Amino acid sequence: MKTAALIVAGGRGSRFGGDLPKQYADLGGMPVIRHTIEVFLRHPAIDAILVVIHPDDLDLYNAAVAGLDLLPPVLGGSERQDSVRNGLEALAEAAPEAVLIHDAARPAVAPVTIDGVLAALADAGGAIPVLPIVDTLKQRAGGDRLGGTVDRNSLVRAQTPQGFRFDDILEAHRASAGKSLTDDAAVMEAAGHVVTGVPGTEQNVKITTNDDLARMAQQLDGQAEMQWEYRTGNGYDVHKFEAGSEVTICGIVIPHSAGLAGHSDADVGLHALTDALLGSIAEGDIGDHFPPSDSQWRGAPSDLFLRHAHSLLLQRGGVIANLDVTLICEAPKIGPHRQTMRERIGDILGLDTGRISVKATTTEKLGFTGRSEGIAAVATVSVRLPAVSR
Numbered sequence: 001m002k003t004a005a006l007i008v009a010g011g012r013g014s015r016f017g018g019d020l021p022k023q024y025a026d027l028g029g030m031p032v033i034r035h036t037i038e039v040f041l042r043h044p045a046i047d048a049i050l051v052v053i054h055p056d057d058l059d060l061y062n063a064a065v066a067g068l069d070l071l072p073p074v075l076g077g078s079e080r081q082d083s084v085r086n087g088l089e090a091l092a093e094a095a096p097e098a099v100l101i102h103d104a105a106r107p108a109v110a111p112v113t114i115d116g117v118l119a120a121l122a123d124a125g126g127a128i129p130v131l132p133i134v135d136t137l138k139q140r141a142g143g144d145r146l147g148g149t150v151d152r153n154s155l156v157r158a159q160t161p162q163g164f165r166f167d168d169i170l171e172a173h174r175a176s177a178g179k180s181l182t183d184d185a186a187v188m189e190a191a192g193h194v195v196t197g198v199p200g201t202e203q204n205v206k207i208t209t210n211d212d213l214a215r216m217a218q219q220l221d222g223q224a225e226m227q228w229e230y231r232t233g234n235g236y237d238v239h240k241f242e243a244g245s246e247v248t249i250c251g252i253v254i255p256h257s258a259g260l261a262g263h264s265d266a267d268v269g270l271h272a273l274t275d276a277l278l279g280s281i282a283e284g285d286i287g288d289h290f291p292p293s294d295s296q297w298r299g300a301p302s303d304l305f306l307r308h309a310h311s312l313l314l315q316r317g318g319v320i321a322n323l324d325v326t327l328i329c330e331a332p333k334i335g336p337h338r339q340t341m342r343e344r345i346g347d348i349l350g351l352d353t354g355r356i357s358v359k360a361t362t363t364e365k366l367g368f369t370g371r372s373e374g375i376a377a378v379a380t381v382s383v384r385l386p387a388v389s390r
């Protein structure tokens with residue numbers, strides 16, 4: 001094993017309201033500790049995760065991590081330092097090269113922070129994320145009275161994960177048992193090692209109060225919004241009537257006194273929709289993908305074109321938010337077929353009909369549609385894409 005993560009969840013959270021320890025509080029539908037563990041589970045440099053828990057929390061813990069691939073939990077001691085030492089002793093047999101020790105109550109740790117700590121560890125006895133202090137620092141002189149001003153430039157705020165070579169931190173913890181040290185960097189310093197600071201992030205807050213929890217929930221909501229971008233495409237198509245006895249519109253065959261001329265099945269509705277979908281992802285138009293000069297599309301069912309455009313969207317991790325088709329003709333009457341058309345489009349795209357609209361209008365006998373020379377269709381599609389594809 002190369003790198004283990006040791007997550008410390010043994011605290012009681014005495015500054016946190018209620019009976020539930022803060023690391024098990026709900027954060028956006030999931031316990032805080034599960035958010036924390038999942039960051040490390042997803043990180044490619046982490047080979048194993050061990051969590052140190054309070055002896056009273058075993059049921060809470062098991063419920064919180066159900067289904068996750070973790071080492072068996074270890075019970076913590078009376079102080080954080082004891083808990084970390086218990087966790088390190090439990091990892092000793094697996095003998096990782098490095099260990100990252102992290103507070104369970106810091107669920108918003110960024111993968112880039114884990115990268116930074118691990119990279120710095122190559123040249124240092126220990127590496128921890130730190131942040132500058134922006135507020136001016138004052139000394140207390142007694143009661144509310146203030147003494148002098150402290151030079152903040154010589155100070156930083158320490159966060160976790162704190163990274164160490166495993167053998168060094170285990171030895172340092174064994175040597176410092178009984179001394180009261182507030183973090184693992186202090187344990188390493190007490191053993192004579194030099195610890196390096198790497199840039200932390202303001203988001204990597206340790207949830208201590210209910211206010212912290214509420215702010216973190218808002219932060220996560222914001223991130224969820226940020227992860228998607230929304231796009232819209234439009235499409236327009238016309239096919240003219242020719243001799244025949246039926247037309248195909250939005251995948252439905254409708255008996256009519258004429259047919260529609262076209263290279264494929266001349267489905268004016270699905271063609272407009274396909275162009276709208278292609279437009280939403282800037283993938284050209286239906287003619288680029290299915291040239292009329294190519295004889296293999298002669299008489300082709302147009303759901304094939306729509307499925308292809310949809311597959312291009314799916315390849316980008318996108319989904320259709322909604323679509324809206326308007327058919328423009330004097331005849332045939334679309335009304336009786338609207339529901340069947342919505343269901344047919346829903347089948348092709350795997351989409352609920354609540355996201356599918358099919359409408360129809362005439363042009364008051366004006367123009368080519370008014371003279372029943374052909375049918376026109378316009379379509380609009382909105383899609384949602386992962387913002388990384390930007």
Ligand code: MG
Pocket residue numbers: 237238239262266267268271
């Ligand atoms: Mg067409």
